[in-house]
Amino acid sequence: MAMEAETGAQAELERENEELRRQVAELEAQLVEQAARTNELVARAQERVYWLDRWHIDLERLVAIPGVSAMRAFVRAIRAPVRVARKVKRSLSE
Numbered sequence: 001m002a003m004e005a006e007t008g009a010q011a012e013l014e015r016e017n018e019e020l021r022r023q024v025a026e027l028e029a030q031l032v033e034q035a036a037r038t039n040e041l042v043a044r045a046q047e048r049v050y051w052l053d054r055w056h057i058d059l060e061r062l063v064a065i066p067g068v069s070a071m072r073a074f075v076r077a078i079r080a081p082v083r084v085a086r087k088v089k090r091s092l093s094e
Contacts, residue, residue, distance in 0.1 A: 052059065062068060
């Protein structure tokens, strides 16, 4: 009887260990996925900063200029129809 109890307890421990291993593997996969997303975001940010530095653009000084936000809104309003026109042109040429 003691042997059966030991075997049952051992089997329960093995099941628990397998479940924990599965959870660890799942968490590791999530961590790898999150690291890939983070690396992608960092790479995009580095590229933007590179070009800002290359063009000698100081965003803090630029934002402090009165009227810049209105100008940005105007540029955004112009860009939207231009993007739509480009998409339409691309779809028609295909």
